[in-house]
Amino acid sequence: MNLQTIRRELHQIPELGFQEEKTHRYLLNKLQELDSDRMEIKTWKTGILVKVKGNNPSKTIGFRCDMDGLPITEETGYEFTSVHDGRMHACGHDFHMTIALGSVKSIVDQPVDDDVIFIFQPAEEGPGGALPMMQSEVFQEWKPDVIFALHIAPELAVGTVSSCAGLLFANTSELFLDFKGKGGHAAYPHLTRDMTVAASSFVVELQQIVSRALDPLESAVVTIGKMESGFVQNAIAETARLEGTIRTLQPEAIDVVREKLERLAKGFEISHECKIDIDYGSNYYQVYNGKDYTDLFRKVINETDLHYQEAGPAMTGEDFGYMLKEIPGFMFWLGVDSPNGLHSSQLQPDERALIYGVQAVTSTIHSIARR
Numbered sequence: 276m277n278l279q280t281i282r283r284e285l286h287q288i289p290e291l292g293f294q295e296e297k298t299h300r301y302l303l304n305k306l307q308e309l310d311s312d313r314m315e316i317k318t319w320k321t322g323i324l325v326k327v328k329g330n331n332p333s334k335t336i337g338f339r340c341d342m343d344g345l346p347i348t349e350e351t352g353y354e355f356t357s358v359h360d361g362r363m364h365a366c367g368h369d370f371h372m373t374i375a376l377g378s379v380k381s382i383v384d385q386p387v388d389d390d391v392i393f394i395f396q397p398a399e400e401g402p403g404g405a406l407p408m409m410q411s412e413v414f415q416e417w418k419p420d421v422i423f424a425l426h427i428a429p430e431l432a433v434g435t436v437s438s439c440a441g442l443l444f445a446n447t448s449e450l451f452l453d454f455k456g457k458g459g460h461a462a463y464p465h466l467t468r469d470m471t472v473a474a475s476s477f478v479v480e481l482q483q484i485v486s487r488a489l490d491p492l493e494s495a496v497v498t499i500g501k502m503e504s505g506f507v508q509n510a511i512a513e514t515a516r517l518e519g520t521i522r523t524l525q526p527e528a529i530d531v532v533r534e535k536l537e538r539l540a541k542g543f544e545i546s547h548e549c550k551i552d553i554d555y556g557s558n559y560y561q562v563y564n565g566k567d568y569t570d571l572f573r574k575v576i577n578e579t580d581l582h583y584q585e586a587g588p589a590m591t592g593e594d595f596g597y598m599l600k601e602i603p604g605f606m607f608w609l610g611v612d613s614p615n616g617l618h619s620s621q622l623q624p625d626e627r628a629l630i631y632g633v634q635a636v637t638s639t640i641h642s643i644a645r646r
């Protein structure tokens with residue numbers, strides 16, 4: 276199994292959440308090539324669950340990876356660049372799946388006593404695959420007793436992994452705002468209600484929610500990542516749409532931000548004589564690492580040639596948080612040393628990290644199985 280080839284083939288076919296059809300078929304083919312009696316495969320939507328039967332199981336160990344890409348146009352200049360226009364594996368899920376496949380092979384070749392479930396989960400970037408997958412019959416039937424996952428970290432050196440007990444990833448809520456005013460000729464603004472102006476001012480005002488409405492000791496981020504309005508340069512826009520995300524370290528702070536945002540929207544409806552519809556899309560629960568398993572992970576890593584670095588909380592979100600809410604376990608960062616970060620059109624993770632990822636995952640599985 277050549278990890279670099281697999282990563283590059285997956286990299287070329289990024290698909291959005293719950294549309295991971297080609298990725299699904301590709302993974303199934305690779306798993307079937309392993310041709311092992313120890314392996315049992317089940318599917319859920321575009322997701323896949325693989326059980327590798329243990330020699331003498333007393334528990335089930337789970338490793339989860341995510342499968343979807345992002346609606347970003349790739350600008351890496353790779354010869355194996357995405358063949359899907361406007362889609363890119365810009366968050367490393369091609370790495371995550373490759374490492375999971377490499378780990379399946381390793382555990383098939385060197386089985387442990389416990390059963391191991393590898394979970395290929397769709398739609399991490401949105402609308403969120405973890406929660407519905409967990410509610411599925413197949414997940415409930417094969418529910419792990421302990422679970423872990425990894426995420427690539429562009430800012431960490433290859434050969435470094437990082438984690439911490441407690442909060443690792445933030446609480447998130449998506450945010451979609453639709454503005455409706457009155458369009459018209461660019462020369463007659465007084466006869467219209469300009470939604471380009473309203474939405475632009477809203478983006479600026481929004482910044483004060485974090486700086487003025489929240490306790491400065493509680494961290495939060497509100498980002499608008501996409502803004503759309505109008506059709507042509509000489510007409511005033513009747514509608515505008517903002518798309519963004521809210522992130523907080525405390526689960527309750529999401530509600531505080533939402534409440535302030537709704538008040539702001541009501542004020543804008545009056546002052547700009549418009550209608551604003553708010554939709555919060557999906558929200559993700561924080562990734563909160565259990566101390567036991569994070570300690571075990573640190574110990575495992577310190578016995579390998581990998582370097583362990585203590586992490587702090589980050590404002591990234593992960594629906595793996597829902598799995599950790601129900602099942603003990605942890606998540607860790609894997610160094611991939613890319614000058615451009617996550618969600619950049621030029622993310623270029625170093626492929627030497629793939630083998631380190633497999634090493635970190637399989638050593639952890641062996642160690643948990645010995646407990």
Ligand SMILES: CC(=O)N[C@@H](CCC[C@H](N)C(=O)O)C(=O)O
Binds near residue numbers: 401519521559617
């Ligand atoms: C690791 C990572 O980058 N995760 C995403 C999760 C997205 C959650 C949701 N679509 C949102 O934007 O709130 C992230 O953007 O942190």
